[in-house]
Amino acid sequence: LWRMRCTNPLRRSHARRDLSLLEAKALVVIAADLARRLTAIVRQLLLTYQQMHDKQIPLEQNLRLSNYLERFRSHFRSRMNPRRSGVLAYNSPEKLDELALTLLQKLLFCTGTAGMQRLWISLFDGEVE
């Protein structure tokens, strides 16, 4: 399971193989299940973010939120290959924070009753005839 991560072509350690459908599905199930366990935290982070954003307070002033963003940035930088164009698009801390928050919002949708189905089906949007 752990090695499946390396099928991501944006990673530094990229194994040249495609994710099989079954593997992709397994990852979706795991992601949705983990997301559901973290529902309260995900929700709280997003509510905090919304409040601070509305009042235009810098996000660093919230300890929990800045911890999350900081960890996200460092994980992303240490694991993703900066020479890939897909990674190059996130070359500033602001853009990485934006990605981190977008992904957090998506994660919230995975926590729902039909979150797993929604995430899986969404992966094929625009890919079928």
Added chain:
Amino acid sequence: MTTIQRKYSLPNCMLVLEGLSDRPNDSQSLDGRPVLTILTYVECQLIQAKQTLTGGRDFFESLVTAVSGYAQEFLSHVTHPEAHNKESGLVQLQKIDRDRHRLIVQPESHKEPVENHTEGTTQEVELTTVQLFDLVEAIDQFFADTQTLPDLTLQLAPVSRRYVRSGQQLVKQAVPATVGASGLALAAIAFFLIPIPEAVRRPTEPTSPSAQSSNIANAPPITDPVQLVQLQQKLTDQLRPAWKPNVALGQDLVYRVGVAADGAIKGYVATNDVANGQVQQTPLPRLLSQPVASSATTPESLAQFQVTFTPKGEVQVQPWEGK
């Protein structure tokens, strides 16, 4: 015929459906909830946005389709045609920015070509992403509820390639990019059958679980104190031997129980969700006396009690204090 009400409640959104059942009582499911098949009224309260949307079946179908489609668009960033159905849909959703979404509702009489401004105007509600999620989740809980409008089910399908705007970035679609050919993707959808998660929360039932029990609040009360004491004893004697300890329960189950002058249990209402869900564990459904056909015309006087079943196997019967 009793009006059935179903409520799906989340911090920022409360969806209330009212309707009737056109199925005979014997098709009731194990949990005793009748199937709501005819939708008469829908209310969608967006609590933080302080707006309430109401309508009938057309509005509701349009709402669930548009919201469900928009949720998919939110996840994939691929424009979903169902979220922006201007011609036939009453409800549309638009993205304002990453954190704000606009819900637009046309009045239901919109289709009729009448130039009359009093018949309702277009409503617009701005939602944050968390508020949007609560709306999606209320709708998904409705879809997962097989006892409410079983003809409406969650229909998820990937957006076809022809809806993808030219120039729209698909780099973010990491999985399909590596999975490759769209033929394969189709096969994937065919074999995709993740069961509905077990942790589906049951909606709260604000009205009583059965038709008989809905009448107990309206019945004329028995007020004679001597009779009340006798009935309290009678009810206790009926329930106590029938209730077995059930440690797995973890908490008390409390019901409001209506008893006729002869001591027969005429109805009961759970006082909270847990009690409603666990009602089959209690002796109440078995002891409920079936109404005689004629009794429907003249409401019978009832004495009301608060009955508490504890996990340790105790039954407490007290006069209902009322709320």
